[in-house]
Amino acid sequence: MGRIGILVVGLALAIPVGWAEASIPPSYRVLVVSADKEAEAQSDALVQYMSALEAFARVAPAVREHEVRACLEDDDFGGCVRGLVPAPEHWQDPRHIVIRAEGAGSGRLSWTCVGSGAYRAPTAAQQVELDARTAIFGEGDDQTGALRAAMDCVRSAALESSRP
Structure with missing residues (x-):
């Protein structure tokens, strides 16, 4: 085995397994x-x-923020917000996400997540009802389900600003 082969094997043994699987989380505005x-x-x-x-x-x-807040009075909140949210200029630019939060009774929240709408139409995942307390303080499957619903809403809104 040559020097390069030994170096490659040495590096492979020195790098922790998790490092290769790590990823940088996306940035969202x-x-x-x-x-x-x-x-x-x-x-x-x-x-x-x-x-x-x-x-x-x-x-x-x-x-x-004051312009987006004015959209709360608009019957078409999503359309109003999409007119204000810029599409990303570069694929690495953080995507804009506006979350309209409303009380849904019994401590629950209703979220409408909106992106720029530049490249894709909104999906049903952008309207979600969840319990923030369960998402933050819950345990097990209940917490996971609440966090997943919230994250699906955010990611779906981000996809509006992502080129297919």
Whole structure:
């Protein structure tokens, strides 16, 4: 075996197995808005929690919050927001996601996740009902299900801004 072969084998043994499987989480420009301050606070806490779990890196939004909040009064919230959210200029740019949070009774939240709409139409996964407390403080399958529903909403909105 030559020097290069020994070097390759040595590197293969030195690099931990998990390192090869690690990935960088996507970056999203997330803004949570609501007419209900409690629903907004719970939703923002859940978004922060998902970011802390490294489901994604939360980046400051580049849209004006007061303009997005004005869309709360619009019958077509998604259409209004899509007119404000810029499409990414480069494939590596963070995608914009606006989450409209509303109280759904019994401590539950209703989320509508909206992206730029530049490349794909919205899907049913962008409308979800979940329990933020279960997602943050729950255990086992209940917590996993709540986190999965929230993340599916966010990812589906991000896909609106991704070229097929």
